[in-house]
Amino acid sequence: xxxxxxxxxxxxxxxxxxxxxxxxxxxxxxxxxxxxxxxxxxxxxxxxxxxxxxxxxxxxxxxxxxxxxxxxxxxxxxxxxxxxxxxxxxxxxxxxxxxxxxxxxxxxxxxxxxxxxxxxxxxxxxxxxxxxxxxxxxxxxxxxxxxxxxxxxxxxxxxxxxxxxxxxxxxxxxxxxxxxxxxxxxxxxxxxxxxxxxxxxxxxxxxxxxxxxxxxxxxxxxxxxxxxxxxxxxxxxxxxxxxxxxxxxxxxxxxxxxxxxxxxxxxxxxxxxxxxxxxxxxxxxxxxxxxxxxxxxxxxxxxxxxxxxxxxxxxxxxxxxxxxxxxxxxxxxxxxxxxxxxx
Amino acid sequence: xxxxxxxxxxxxxxxxxxxxxxxxxxxxxxxxxxxxxxxxxxxxxxxxxxxxxxxxxxxxxxxxxxxxxxxxxxxxxxxxxxxxxxxxxxxxxxxxxxxxxxxxxxxxxxxxxxxxxxxxxxxxxxxxxxxxxxxxxxxxxxxxxxxxxxxxxxxxxxxxxxxxxxxxxxxxxxxxxxxxxxxxxxxxxxxxxxxxxxxxxxxxxxxxxxxxxxxxxxxxxxxxxxxxxxxxxxxxxxxxxxxxxxxxxxxxxxxxxxxxxxxxxxxxxxxxxxxxxxxxxxxxxxxxxxxxxxxxxxxxxxxxxxxxxxxxxxxxxxxxxxxxxxxxxxxxxxxxxxxxxxx
DNA sequence: AGCCGTACGTGAACCGGTAAAGTGCCGATT
DNA sequence: AATCGGCACTTTACCGGTTCACGTACGGCT
Numbered sequence: 001x002x003x004x005x006x007x008x009x010x011x012x013x014x015x016x017x018x019x020x021x022x023x024x025x026x027x028x029x030x031x032x033x034x035x036x037x038x039x040x041x042x043x044x045x046x047x048x049x050x051x052x053x054x055x056x057x058x059x060x061x062x063x064x065x066x067x068x069x070x071x072x073x074x075x076x077x078x079x080x081x082x083x084x085x086x087x088x089x090x091x092x093x094x095x096x097x098x099x100x101x102x103x104x105x106x107x108x109x110x111x112x113x114x115x116x117x118x119x120x121x122x123x124x125x126x127x128x129x130x131x132x133x134x135x136x137x138x139x140x141x142x143x144x145x146x147x148x149x150x151x152x153x154x155x156x157x158x159x160x161x162x163x164x165x166x167x168x169x170x171x172x173x174x175x176x177x178x179x180x181x182x183x184x185x186x187x188x189x190x191x192x193x194x195x196x197x198x199x200x201x202x203x204x205x206x207x208x209x210x211x212x213x214x215x216x217x218x219x220x221x222x223x224x225x226x227x228x229x230x231x232x233x234x235x236x237x238x239x240x241x242x243x244x245x246x247x248x249x250x251x252x253x254x255x256x257x258x259x260x261x262x263x264x265x266x267x268x269x270x271x272x273x274x275x276x277x278x279x280x281x282x283x284x285x286x287x288x289x290x291x292x293x294x295x296x297x298x299x300x301x302x303x304x305x306x307x308x309x310x311x312x313x314x315x316x317x318x319x320x321x322x323x324x325x326x327x328x329x330x331x332x333x334x335x336x337x338x339x340x341x342x343x
Numbered sequence: 344x345x346x347x348x349x350x351x352x353x354x355x356x357x358x359x360x361x362x363x364x365x366x367x368x369x370x371x372x373x374x375x376x377x378x379x380x381x382x383x384x385x386x387x388x389x390x391x392x393x394x395x396x397x398x399x400x401x402x403x404x405x406x407x408x409x410x411x412x413x414x415x416x417x418x419x420x421x422x423x424x425x426x427x428x429x430x431x432x433x434x435x436x437x438x439x440x441x442x443x444x445x446x447x448x449x450x451x452x453x454x455x456x457x458x459x460x461x462x463x464x465x466x467x468x469x470x471x472x473x474x475x476x477x478x479x480x481x482x483x484x485x486x487x488x489x490x491x492x493x494x495x496x497x498x499x500x501x502x503x504x505x506x507x508x509x510x511x512x513x514x515x516x517x518x519x520x521x522x523x524x525x526x527x528x529x530x531x532x533x534x535x536x537x538x539x540x541x542x543x544x545x546x547x548x549x550x551x552x553x554x555x556x557x558x559x560x561x562x563x564x565x566x567x568x569x570x571x572x573x574x575x576x577x578x579x580x581x582x583x584x585x586x587x588x589x590x591x592x593x594x595x596x597x598x599x600x601x602x603x604x605x606x607x608x609x610x611x612x613x614x615x616x617x618x619x620x621x622x623x624x625x626x627x628x629x630x631x632x633x634x635x636x637x638x639x640x641x642x643x644x645x646x647x648x649x650x651x652x653x654x655x656x657x658x659x660x661x662x663x664x665x666x667x668x669x670x671x672x673x674x675x676x677x678x679x680x681x682x683x684x685x686x
Numbered sequence: 687a688g689c690c691g692t693a694c695g696t697g698a699a700c701c702g703g704t705a706a707a708g709t710g711c712c713g714a715t716t
Numbered sequence: 717a718a719t720c721g722g723c724a725c726t727t728t729a730c731c732g733g734t735t736c737a738c739g740t741a742c743g744g745c746t
Contacts, residue, residue: 054403056403086428093449103449105446107436120395120443126409259602263632285573290602
């Protein structure tokens, strides 16, 4: 990409302000070595000339990169992202913007591609750090990315993230809370529509679900794994509702599958929540636009993103403490959960 | 952000391959001046050393930037993006990745912030070009961004984009098609839930809607403007369905509002499509997971994104021809549209 | 007066590449 | 035999900042 315009550089500013470019640099990085008066004059000249430090040159000289990489792995080409990610990204952005950094986003098709991308980004010094999401059990990214020495923050339970500094939310407790809530309403046949079996947080929720069900003396085997896509949520719901001993409540692993589940219930002529209660995860606007609105295990995803970004800066600065927990998703009851019809 | 690892540079590769760094540079930019044998040796050494050209240095020296900026303007903090954008972005990414370029994404709160961001990005040479979306009538971004000289591609009808090279889809024809389709089914009271009044493509659709309705001898004044958010789509639908002379069909400006509209119909006990037909715009997985599934004016948003990215490269190369039209959204009938109950 | 410490700046050496001009060699042309 | 063009590199000058060793002037202390 060619740059057409005549550039104004630090030299122009320095010349016009009657100082050396070193002085301009110091002024713009607010560090000692220039008097307040000179500093002010430099700023004034820069403003007049419309000069902003050249990010690229700055990165090169300062060996720092103001760009953070985020690769999201989506299997299919046309898939689109869950609302979760958009809020998550907007949280990250908020923090990055405050430090004049930017987010480099890429959708990849599989983990190998993701690994290759991070290697490329890091080796070519395109990014200064990365945010790793969607950890799997025995995640194949861990070894190669650690070897790379890429500063990164992992989103996920420390048990999954293979030593990467992590930010996580207590999915086990939340899943348990969800089950207890439904049980307290009188439900005994509770099902769960989860994400892919290998995916870490889905696994954690699945285990917690089963454990809590057992603890309550209930059968915790009504669990289905899906690919997080709406259609699969619909299919899973359909098979659960058509199966023997129909569940009276279903917990979903995200909101889009819950919406799809609500549609399936409607299609089957089942009333929500009388015939079946539905509980979503990752509360987004989707949950509020269905009828009835979906109860959800909601957490502040925006804030989650902010914390992740902050953690990454700490990692880069070498001051991160290991793992950071953000608040556990809390139940937000809306119209889609209630006591079963004849409890 | 500090770089911890000891870096391997072009000099190391050059030394180890027994050539000058100029030769390495030529080899890696595949240009003439090095023999096939030497070239091969250089590649081999680079591979052994795990060297990739330093993007930052390359940008600085070559005065080219491999990063494309995209700012999306969302009013509220927690809003999240429509599915449209995610597909659009994935289309852009596909093309960028093929040229080792990346997308810099930022969510901004208003157009002034967007203008400031682009100025900052361009002046600091963070980006080599930009993609401009969501044009308004008399868009305030046009003048300042043109003055900047920032290479950019606008997404929107040429009448809106103020001379920026643009990629657009024929919303007027599509809106007209939608009306004709519903009218052919027997609908006479057709309403439309559009985006913000000032937004260019909403305006175009609104005008085409009204014109086509008039042409068919129908009343085209049942139009509501919203902010594209689900809740607002729900509110608009409610007011339409509760108003006098209830419409028998509603066209929405995106899919999330249509989903919300479907929920409102359910909430009011209206059957879809018997009591009211619903037609979405921007077909995403959301349209397939409701019950009944939503008919939509669908276009290949992924492909749209690809074309936009390609156009941007042409603009940067100085070879763009002005405006590029991508296929008109086509009606995809599903379960949410049908003849009115007693036509 | 002589010495020192400090605040303010300067100048040059990088950072890791690219690009354009320069060099040496070789076969072909005149 | 002298000239020339072209290839295959090498050399050198940047790109636009940051960093740091090194002046310089000034005030305070003895």
